[in-house]
Amino acid sequence: MSQTSTEQSPRELWEAALAKGRVRDTDFNTLSGQEVKTMYGPDDVSPDYDENLGYPGQFPYTRGVHPSMYRGRLWTMRQFAGFGTAAQTNERFRFLLEHGQTGLSTAFDFPTLMGYDADDDISLGEVGQVGVSISSLKDMETLFEGIPLEKVSTSMTINGPAPVMLAFYIACAERQGVDPALISGTIQNDILKEYQAQHAWLVPPEPALRMITDVMGYCAKHTPRFNTISISGYHIREAGSTAAQELAFTLANGMEYVRRGVASGLDVDDFAPRLSFFFDSHLDFFEEVSKFRAxxxxxxxxxxxxxxxxxxxxxxxxFHTQTAGVSLTAQQPENNIVRTAIEALAAVLGGTQSLHTNSMDETLSLPTEKAVKIALRTQQIIAEEHEVTNVVDPLAGSYFVEAETDRLEADAEAYFKEIDERGGVVACIDAGFIQREIHRSAVTYQLAVERNQKKVVGVNIYDEGDQKPEIDIHRIGDHVENEQRARLKELRANRNEAAAQAELAKIRAACDTDENLLERFVAAAHADCTLGEICNVLRDAFGKYKEPKIL
Amino acid sequence: MSDRKIRVLIAKPGLDGHDRGAKTVATVLRDAGMEVVYSGLHQTPEMIAEAALQEDVDVVGLSILSGAHMSLFPRIREALTARDMGDVLLTGGGIIPEEDMTALEGDGFSKLFGPGTRTTDIVAWIETAVNERWAREEA
Structure with a gap:
């Protein structure tokens, strides 16, 4: 059988078969709404291996930052935790460490995140609700009691008042007798995405960025093992962005911090190694793996x-990864275990350095101990049973994954260009551009779910009517607020008031000069100045932030 | 009376910054033909009640994901009553456990919506509830 010119090639045969074949009546786009083809092949990928992929641990690191990846060391299993009083969260921390968790991650309550003390009027009803309440160095000492800070790495998710909280942490290490040069961990300290997505700010962007460069400068000298910013796409994604927007806005923010650091007189190599990242791992498995690689x-x-x-x-x-909180459903909450496991697998195959897996009950309340344990065990099962850690970047070379990686990089580049043309990240925040882009994507996705274009099991498909979930709820009692108020009263009564006031006055003076504010905050922490007192000085000096209306 | 537009205040009480739901609902209600005012973030009960009064709204929709609903929602209801706006249709949503929803619904809140709610259900519910009130007022 010799081949003739009329005979069809395998590809043409496939295309013909495809055209005749049946197609389900459903949406085949990515979760972000990106059209994808039925199949990817050699024509879809850029073939320059050294230029675009290279080897793990080598530029451009597409395949991972370590030569052996998880053969050398597993990712850090780091469950975000915090609620109630410092003593309650300390107990949860010890529980997680006992069950094999390898790093800590602190969730703060809203008053703390906004720089208010637990006894401020504005804090009423919110103390200890969604995180731990930390108003002073004393609280920080309680939080880490019995946990050696030179051994356990700690992540703290706080942004507006991050430099103040970091000062409490450094002072806490000093009180434990630990040299701050030995502490390791990460402070989120990513204020740009607060204006864009998460909205826990303290002062307007310019003074906030000045404090961030103060942190970079101070930490380069005193705490060389501490990551000074975790540049976070997580909240941008959770607020509704697409994968490409998460990637683009996060890296645009990262580049802005680098520019600011350099402009403040630092050498880029003095601070850039301490920048870390934080991404979401959402439902669309291949889009997510590609996003991490891009x-x-x-x-x-x-x-x-x-x-x-x-x-x-x-x-x-x-980077650190957290599975997608927004992908969890209140309906049939046990299904969330499955969603989270697959999202976690995407993070691992994308080469994450640390991971938080959400608990199944988080659309209902803070997680119970049982739910947290299942979430942690999910990571341990992926790490120990599924044999996915044996080979570095195992999806490399997949025509689809490489094409998606290229596509996401190109989409991000287009956004970088647009942000530049609009005057940079801060100008885009002031004009509401980034906020509007995120909002638009959120509405588009919501409508896709309501039109059943995107399926959510238990919500718009396989739902069980009005059946209410039977699941335990983790509640925070009112006693937390009362206890915190009493502790603060005692703190203020027992401190050297003149010394505390003197430190606050020094902070106020430093706001008008280029003195390093983190140095002042550490001194104020030791004088038992509270978070709210220090932040009030900053609000007074720098003004409050007012969000642009974008609806 | 059919051309009378329903006026809605969507408000974010407390310190929580999660506004994806609030802004999505606000957009959908506006697209459904209602006049929507969005309060912005970090509103106190007093600020919300004052905005409801100034904007002369028929509906106040609160969005909260901070766990402070049992403390803030009743204070908002009281602040509205103090401004003679006790009859405004008071609703909301967020991360609110079932039993708290039930308690609040017995305490001046018409209906609360949880995660996974279709925005079309919210639109339909508001239209029905407000139209019933308007019909009663006319009768």
Whole structure:
């Protein structure tokens, strides 16, 4: 049988079969609404291996930041936790460490996140509700009692008042007798995404960015093992963005911090190695894996080629991942275990350095101990049973994953260009551009679910009517607020008032000069100044932030 | 009376910054032909009640994901009553456990919506409830 010109090629045969074949009446776009083809092949990928992929641990790090990835060391299993009083959260921390967790991650309540003391009027009803209430160095000491800060790495999710909270942490280490040079961990300290998505700010962008460069400068000198910013796409994604927007806005924010650091007189290689990232891992498995790979490649290229960083550590994008809170459903909550497991697998195959898996009950309340344990065990099962840690970046070379990685990089580049043309990230925040882009995507997704274009099991498909979930609820009692108020009263009564006031006055003076504010905050922490007192000085000096209306 | 537009205040009480739901609902209600005012974030009960009065709304919709609903929602209801706006249709949603929803619904709140609610259900419910009130007022 010789081949003739009339005979069809395998590809043509496939295309013909495809055209005749049946197609389900459903939406085949990515979760972000991106059209994808039925199949990907060699024509869809850029073939330059060294340029675009390279080897793990080598530029551009598409395949991972370590040569052996999880053969050398598993990711850090880091469950975000915090509620009630410092003593209650300390107990949860110890519970997690006893069950094999390898790092801590602190969730603060809203008054703390907004820089108010637990006894401020505005805090009424919110103390200890969604995180732990920390108003002073004393609270911080209670939070880490019996936990050696030179051994356990700690992540703290706080942004507006982050420099003050970091000062409490450094002072806490000093009181434990630990050299601050030995503490390791991460403070989120990513204020730009607060204006864009999460909205726990303290002062307007310019003074907030000045405090961030103060943190970079101070930490480069005194706490070289502490990550000074966790540049976070998580909240941008949870607020409704697409995968490409999460990638683009997060990296645009990252580049803005680098510009500010350099402008403040630091050498890029002095602070860039301490920048870390934080991404969402959402439902769309391949889009997410590709997003993580694209993020590493973009950052490496920007840092080396645009910012002139020489130290490979400055090129490496290291990141924490959390599974998608917004993908959880209140309906049939046990199903959330499955969603979370698959999202966690995407993070692992995307090469994450640390991971938080959500608990099944988080659309109902803060998680119970049982739910948290299942979430942690999910990570342990992925790490120990599924054999997915044996091979580095195992999805590399998949035509689809490589094409998605390229597509996401191109989408992000288009946003970088637009943000530049609009005057940069801060101008885009002031004009509400980024907020509006995120909002538009959120509405688009919601409508796709309501039109059944995107399916949610238990919500718009396989639902069980009005059946209410039978699940335990973790409640925070009123006693927390009362206890915190009493502790603060006692603190203020027992401190050296003149010394505390003197430290607050020094902070106020430093706001008008270029003195490093973090140095002042550490001194104020030791004088038992409270979070709210220090933040009130900052609000007074720098003004409050007013959000642009974007509806 | 059919051209009378329903006026709605969507408000975010407390310190929580999660506004995805509030803004999505506000957009959908506006697209459904209602006049919608969005309060912005970090509103105190007094600020919300004052805005409801100034904007002369028929409906106040609260969005909360901070767990402070049992403390803030009743204070908002009281602040509305103090401004003679006790008859405004008071609703809301967020991360609110079932038993708290039931308690609040017995305490001046018409209906509360949880995660997974279709916005079309919210639109339909508001239209029905407000039209019933208007019909009663006319009768």
């Amino acid at each position: 993020a590493r490649r973009i950052w490496a290229r920007k840092m080396r080629d645009e910012f002139g960083a020489k130290n490979p550590k400055s090129w490496m994008l290291r």
